[in-house]
Structure formats: structure tokens, C-alpha cells
Amino acid sequence: MLSRVMDENLGGIRVVRAFAAQRHELEKFDRAKLSALELANQRVDIRVANTSAMNFSFLAAMGLVLWFGGQKVIAGQISVGTLAQFLTFMTILQMPVRQLGLMVNSFARASTCGTRLFELLDAELDIEDAPGARDLVVTDGVLRFDNVGFRYEGAGGRPTLSGISFEARSGETVGIVGPPGSGKSTIAHLIPRFYDVTSGSITIDGQDIREVALQSLRKAVGVVQQDAFLFTTSIENNIAYGNPWARETRIGQAAEYAQLHNYIIGLPAGYTTVVGERGASLSGGQRQRLTIARSLMLRPSVLVFDDSTAAIDAGTEQRIRAAMKRFARDRVTLIISHRLSSLMHADQILFVEGGRVVERGTHEQLLALGGRYRALYDLQLRPDDDRPLAGAA
């Protein structure tokens, strides 16, 4: 609790300053501090009560030995030596008794931790290779969604996706657009089997993706994620993340396609510059371009852009697209975005809403249709300006 107050405050220090809310923050801190202090004091009380009681009972036992032993010595039943022996043994006993107390403690802790540990180890892998799964063989590169439905586990109510069908072959681009929460990102997650479809099927060249070896599937499907995760290591290692044996020339090539090469060579340490959480900070657009380069290293047969160009300016995006055009020939490209300029050139555009495809066609067809797509298009136009957006060319 206390640490959350501190963490939030320090992370949001600009807001705190912006609203001159230091006093308010200190009050919040003091409240958390007081309750933390109270707990800490309780802990001290419990601990001290325990250790002192333990010590006392041990000494009391020794006193009893002295008293009763002494009586017996006086009565001549035992010798002084026997009593001395007793007392010495008791001092030796002190250590093991204390240890035993500690052991009970650690046993209790171990059993709770152990339970959690084994829960994790026993967690079921819900996505596994089917028995006898064979490697995916890509020939024509035809990606097919056949009446796909999906519902997140535990999410009652309506399914996230239902009745999604489309087909795309090598060289084709499919654009998927829709309002937030429409399920368009879920489509991206189904292709590399981050989740399994609830109904219907997804096939690549006729092979159901649930029946091929997972490793071969994921090698064939590249997903450029929305939130680019960078590992704290060099740019070079980050680009080669999926293929750490790659040669420099290939890494450079991927960076060039992603329009990142020029930026990288301008850095003092070039490709060996460390990025990531504790490395040099890249802008949102640069991070996304790096993620694109990373996916290109795998030369996937299906390349999915999951809203992954949002932070890249339109001009650069256009150049990336142009650079990749040569290679788009041997792969299916899926572009998921809410920015129309990113996908209006696609061979086929699906407008998804509420988990269903409500409109489909090419940009021109959808404009002519005058439906949801058209409405979005009008909304994204400049106000009182009827020129189309950048990238229309």
C-alpha cells in the first residue's frame, strides 16, 4: 500500500506538480504510512511475545529441574553429578528446541509456497501439439478463416467473434477495420494460436492450424504486436530475436525495410546500442518499426500487423509499405488498424463490429456502399475539407 502510493507519486510527479498537489500527496502518504507503521508494530509485538515466552519457558524448565533435582540430591536419591549432568544437557537442548520452533515455522511456509508452486507446474497447457502433429507445409500460402467463432474463457454473454470467414492467398493483403472492442485484434491472436477457435476453423493451405506442430505454425506466422516489447539488449539482438543466428547483412536488410536503418546508423553505437527498459529510449514509432523489422527476420508466410503502425507517421508507413511490396508477393499480409490510411489499399477490407463482419469489399466498393466504412471515412477526413487522407495514392 505504502509502496504503491510512493510508486504512483514518483511516476506521476509531473501531474502532482502540475496541480500543486504536494500537500494532498503528503497527506495520502501519511495515511498509508500510519497504517503501515501500525502493522509493523503489531508484527514486533507478536514476534517479541513469542521469543520471550519461548526463552522464559525454557528457563522456567531449568528452574524446575533445579528445584526438584535439588530435593532429590538432598534426599540422597541422586548425586550432585547427575543433577549437573541434567543441567548441562538442558543447555545443550536449548539449541535444538529453538531450531524446532523455526522448523515448524518454515514448514508452514514451505507447504503454502509448495502448493502454489505445484499449482503452476501442474497448470494445464491448453494449447499443445495434437498427437502426431506434422510440420506445417506452406505451398500456395492460402490462409482461410471458415466460419470462425471465439469466446474468451470465463467471459459469459456474447462471443467475441462469430461467423468470421475470408480467404487470402500469397501476395494478397487483407485489411480489418472496426471500432475499439470489435474483436479485430482477437483475429490476430487466433492465427498463431495464442488462443484456439471456439468454433469453425482456420487453415493454411488446407491444413487446420490445430493439427500442425505449433513451432512450425509460429515460424510461418509473424505478428507485429500493438505494444512493442523491447528486450534490454542491443538493437541488433532485438531485431534478430526470432533468429539469433542471423547474419548482420540480414539484420540490416530488415531494418531497411522497416525504415529504421538510417536512424540506427546515426546512433553513436549503431546496431549495438542497448535499448529496452534500461537502455536508450526509442519513440513509439521507432519501437514499432523495430518490431516490424523483428517480424520480417522470420520471413513469415502470413504477416499480421496488429494495429502496429499507429505511432508511425503516415509518410514513413507508406515507405515501409513500398519497401515491403517486393516481398509481399510470397506472403499473405493482414493489416488490422483503425486508421483507414493504413489499409485502404488492401485487396479486401473487412469492417468488423461486435465480432462480426458487417461489410466487406475493396476501398472503392465500400465507399460506394455508403455504410459504416463510409461513415468512418468521413469522420477521419479533415473537417470542412474533402480531400482524402494521406496514403490514398
Place this chain on the structure above:
Amino acid sequence: MSTQADDDKEDTSGRPTKAVVGSHRDEEEVFGKAYDPRIIRRIWSFVRPYQSRIFLSVAAVLVFTLTQLAIPLVIRYAIDHGMTAGRLDRSVMIAATGAFTLVILINYAASYVQESVVGKVAENVLSDLRRAMFSHLQRVSLSFMDKTEVGRLMSRLQGDVNSMQEFLETSVMSVGDIVLLFGIVSVLLWLDFRLGLLTLSTMPVLFVVRLFWLPRAKVAFMAAHETNSIANGALAEGIHGVRTVQSLERQHVNFDLYDEKVLANLNTHLRSAKYAQVMVPIVDTLTGIAMATVIVVGGSMVLSHSLDIGVMVAFLFYIQRFFDPIRSLTMQYSVMQRAMASGQRISEVLDVPVDVSDRQGAVALTRYMDGSVEFRNVTFGYRPNQPVLKNISFRVNPGETVALVGPTGSGKSSSMALVHRFYDVWSGQVLVGGHDVRDLTQDSLGDQVAMVLQEPFLFSGSVLENIRYHKTGASREEVVRAAKAVGAHDFIENLPDGYDTELEQRGGNLSLGQRQLISFARALVADAKILVLDEATASIDSYTEMLIQKALVKLLEGRTGLVIAHRLATIRGADRIIVLQNGEIVESGNHEQLMAGKGLYARLYNMNYASFDDISGEEMAMDAALGKAT
């Protein structure tokens, strides 16, 4: 495509050349000097308020130690005066048992008082220390905060402060240890000088052994600590980036690399366990030797009647306790070193200068000022000789909205920070309501200038609390009115508990657009005369964006606005546009004027982007160069 064919010949059987898991973080120094008077004084200033309680606990420790020393003496008295042949005496037995009972009761009370007082004082001191650091951090300049990772600060507020706890607790204990050590030595020598001397001869052996053991053990412990944090770091990375790892099929490579780190961790831990355990048999053997000495030598002395049996028993008792203080005192040395290193870091935080502070006689900015903002020949930067703003002058009249436009790094955000006096200018003046901001109290400036940041930062707490963050006295009605005004009411009502919905950390359960709207409502409730706003750049879906545009108009009504604009709609709606480039004003005027001027703005506008933010810095520079060429 020949290069591609070449590349495919990559040999994937060997060790991957471009792969690592986890990253190496520089460990902060764990051990410092054992004694640094400056740091001791610093820490003492936090302990001083609890001085009397510390003295009480030291007294309790002394009493506790004395009772420890007394117990074997009572037993010795009972044996020698009540139980030896010819001196069987019941009354001595009763007296001895009474004395024993009394001693152990005092022992109990003293140990209770000492431990609980020290424990609580330590907790209080830690708490005070943490508060002092926290409240200091609220006042230090943002330039320090900008440079410092939050994680690092947190580790000082938590880890370093916690490691002082051990130090505080054990310091008091070591007083007892020293007394116990000298007490045992004196009592042994007093009971029987020759036997005492003989028994004590084992003690230097332990001292010497520990002297050699300690530095090596410390190295081993450090190594274990370090490999542990490396392995944990790699694990954390794997968990955070699991999506990426899976989608790029890196599991096998990562598994092998992680395996290496875990193995290294195992090895260092085995080594440090070896060091920890090696002391046990040594101490046991020495104890055994000392006991054997007492039994053989003391026993023959008893037989020759030159020693009482009770004395021998007391000797055996003392030998059992004998090595404890030596062990904890040598440990205390490392504890001190660790505490000094932590104390050093804590002092560093406390000593960060507060470089933006209220001037003596600073006046309060009142609501009745005119609400103008003016920059007069302002030059400012974060690093010496690298000005971010160069001789900037402009004025925003009361009620006017001015849009700042320019590529990343042109100085927009810095101008905004200066209005709020997050930093002080190098030269020139920033005036708010006609006053130099340096002549105003910071609190009053904060009251009159509301800021909305690009990345809206929400705190954990309810929506209601977040909206009235600045004006905690605002009524629920005021909050609802503000939310309605900015168009946030509808989605807030749809949250599970409406206005009382608890936000997750940083408002994680809301979309960026929703967070932005809440921060607008927050600014509206604050009701400041001047609004400084940094528009969100990240992509927001078109519908929310429309809401935001409407809210913005509402928010700026009757206020002076300085807006870092990214969206064309906002830019076009402004009374005046200031185009910044490399810290200088290149153009200013309204949309029509700037378009007619056919300058940089017009060219950028004609490049046909949906938002000015889409234009990268490189492109802008390129364009500027082209502009000059033509």
C-alpha cells in the same frame, strides 16, 4: 535475391551469436566503509527524537545481559552451598530457587522491553526516514526527477531504508553482546583464574578463524546475491515479453540461455552455503575442546578438592554461551558496512538541492489577475550550452487560445513547463498575469494554471477522487457537471460503480481517450484561469477523438489557453498559431495568415497529413532545407 539465398545457409546448430536473456544491471554498492561519522550523524538525527526510548532499551539490554550472567552463578550457589556432601541445606535450596525465579522473571521482562522497544523505535525511525525522503522528493526540481529512474528511487525508499532496520536493531544488541563477552570472561577468571585462563585460550582461535573467513564469505554471499538477481531479471523479462517470445518461437533458445544462468546461480549458492556451514563444525569443535578442558582439568581439580563442583557446572554453562557474542559481533561489522552504503544513498537523496523554491517575499497570484501569459526573451535548456529555447518572446492575451506547433524537440513541452515554473529560465522572463513567475508562490501559481499532460496520469482511487484531485473539496455535483461538460459522463455512468468505480493502477481499465477526458474534467473542476495543455498524440479512435475536440472547446471557454497542438482541428481553431523549430519561433499568426504567407506552416499543411504529429523531425528538417533552397 542472391543475398537471400546466402542468408539461408545460416548454421542454426551452434550457439546463437545474437542472443541473450535478461540484462545485466549494475548492482549498487552493498558494502561501504564500516564507519562513516557523517552518515552516523545524519542517521542519529532521525534517532534523536526517540533518544529516551533508546536509552531505556540499552538499559534493558544491560539488565538482560546481567541476568544471563547471573543464572549460572545461582545454580553454582545452590550446588555448592546446598547440595554438596556435608552441606545439605534445604533453606539454601529455597533461597536459590527463589533467586532463580526472580532472575528469570527479570530476564523475561528485560528481554521483552528491550526487543519490543528497539523493534518499534526502528520501525518509527524507518518511517520517519522514508517520509523525509518522500517529502523532499516532492520539492526537488523536476530536472532531478527527469534524470532518475523511478525504480531506482523506489529501491532507495524501500531497500536502503529497510537495510537500516537491521543496523538499528543490532546496534543495541551489540551493546549487550560486548557486555556479555566481557562479563563471561571476568566471571570465569573470578571463579577460578587458572581454569578460566585455560578455557579462554580457545577464544582467540575463533577470532583468527573468523578474521580469515569473513572476507571470503562476503565475496561468496555477494556472488550469490548477484547471480540471483540476474536469474530473476531474465525470468521477469521472459514473463513480461511472453507474447513476443512465443510469437517469434524463441522458447528453446531462451530455455538454454536461462538454464546457464540458473546453473551459475546454483553454483554460487552452493558455494555460499558451504561458507555459511563451515563455521558450524568449527564452533562446535571449539566448544567441545573448551568443555573437554573443563571436564578433564576441572574434574581433576574437583577430585583434589581445589575446585567446587558448582564452579565447574557454572563453567560448563558459560562455555555454551561463550561463542554467541563473538559470532554476532563479527557479523555486526558487515551489518555496519551495509548500513553505511545504504545511509550514503539515503543522504544523497536527502541532499538533492531544491533549486526551484519560493523567493523571500514571493506574492500569491490571485484569481483577479488578468490571465495573460508572456515570454520575454526566454532562453532555457536542460544541459549547459545546449539551449532548448533560444530567446523566445510571445504574449498570450487574456482569453486567447494559442497553439504551439512544431516537430519533436522544437521546445514546445519546455515552454509549457516554464509557465508552471517546473524549471527556472536561464535568461529572460516568464510572466503570468503580469508577474514574473519567480516572484510568485508556487502554490498560488499551481492554483491558477491548470495543466493537462499528454499522457494522462490517473491515480488509483475512484473516478470521483481523480476528477477532484486538485480541489478535494469539490462536491459530487460539481464533479458530475464537469464530466458532463467534457462528455465523460456517459462512459463513467457505464462503469461498474459509476463515479465510485475504483481505477486500477494508472487507470489501466480505461482507454487512453477516456483517461484524457477524465483529465479534462479534472482541469475543469480545478477551474484555473490559465490552461496549459499538451494534446495526446497517440492514436485514439475517431469517435472518442470527436468527443475530445468538443470537450476542448468547452474547456477553453473563458480561459487563456496555451495548447501544444497535434491535431489539425485544434490548430485551426486556435486564435493564433506559433510555429517553433529548434527552439526558435519561425512563424506566427492565424491559420489563414500563415497559409497566405506560404511559409513552413503552409508547406506542412499541404503535405496533407491528418495530424502535424505525423511529420517526423527529419522530414521537417528536410522540408526546411528544401524551403531555403527554392
